[in-house]
Amino acid sequence: MLSPGARDVRRIPLATPGLRVGLFGGSFNPAHEAHRAASLLALHRLKLDRVWWLVTPGNPLKDNRQLPSLEERVAFARRVANHPRIDVTGCEAALGVRYTYETIDILTRRMPQVRFVWIMGADNLAQFHRWQRWRAIAERLPMVVVDRMGQSLTATATPAALALARWRIDEQDAAALLDRPTPSWVFLHGLKSPLSSTGIRAAQRLGVAPQGR
Ligand SMILES: Nc1ncnc2c1ncn2[C@@H]1O[C@H](COP(=O)(O)OP(=O)(O)OP(=O)(O)O)[C@@H](O)[C@H]1O
Numbered sequence: 471m472l473s474p475g476a477r478d479v480r481r482i483p484l485a486t487p488g489l490r491v492g493l494f495g496g497s498f499n500p501a502h503e504a505h506r507a508a509s510l511l512a513l514h515r516l517k518l519d520r521v522w523w524l525v526t527p528g529n530p531l532k533d534n535r536q537l538p539s540l541e542e543r544v545a546f547a548r549r550v551a552n553h554p555r556i557d558v559t560g561c562e563a564a565l566g567v568r569y570t571y572e573t574i575d576i577l578t579r580r581m582p583q584v585r586f587v588w589i590m591g592a593d594n595l596a597q598f599h600r601w602q603r604w605r606a607i608a609e610r611l612p613m614v615v616v617d618r619m620g621q622s623l624t625a626t627a628t629p630a631a632l633a634l635a636r637w638r639i640d641e642q643d644a645a646a647l648l649d650r651p652t653p654s655w656v657f658l659h660g661l662k663s664p665l666s667s668t669g670i671r672a673a674q675r676l677g678v679a680p681q682g683r
């Protein structure tokens with residue numbers, strides 16, 4: 471049986487009909503300022519009401535043996551997010567899903583009046599063709615890709631980006647993304663943070679300050 475605290479960690483945030491919600495999935499091992507900055511960039515440029523950080527029980531493409539518990543990652547992510555429009559949840563664990571297609575399938579069915587958009591960093595666009603049912607994800611909801619240091623030029627030349635290229639809209643039309651039929655996606659420039667969880671974990675092991683802090 472789950473403790474009351476664990477239930478809170480896994481709860482789906484509340485959303486009223488018509489709300490514009492960005493879904494930002496991640497390992498958050500640990501959460502850092504670039505996650506917050508990417509969320510705020512998407513919030514402002516797409517005129518979202520909220521961003522939900524979906525702390526994954528385990529990225530299906532990563533080795534998760536060293537992954538801290540969901541409870542620890544959510545608790546720390548909440549401290550980093552610290553924003554009235556960002557909700558942090560481990561609800562994928564409660565829903566019993568790990569693949570993003572399953573997550574969005576459940577959320578869009580349960581909340582048909584909520585207008586969801588998937589948010590990811592440019593490194594994930596470069597891997598997107600390896601995700602389960604990635605084409606179906608692009609058909610189910612609009613997507614926003616946030617630039618990431620070292621990925622600006624290469625990410626848009628990767629298999630999924632090329633396959634979806636004709637549905638990419640101009641960045642200056644980003645605020646209209648949620649009003650368009652899917653597939654539809656936008657690449658947002660304006661964030662070039664070198665922060666990564668990998669770098670933070672390495673810095674913690676070495677006892678030095680992470681790059682970008
Ligand atoms: N510096 C950054 N700039 C833009 N997007 C980022 C940045 N860091 C993380 N993201 C995005 O945030 C989401 C969650 O990322 P994640 O929790 O894996 O952090 P990470 O820093 O990429 O971790 P790791 O180094 O362990 O892969 C992903 O979509 C990722 O692309």
Ligand SMILES: O=C(O)c1ccc[n+]([C@@H]2O[C@H](COP(=O)([O-])O)[C@@H](O)[C@H]2O)c1
Binds near residue numbers: 526
């Ligand atoms: O659905 C998939 O096949 C899939 C494959 C790789 C990553 N994802 C999702 O991508 C998000 C980013 O993961 P990460 O580990 O890069 O932070 C997170 O929500 C993962 O569940 C999803």
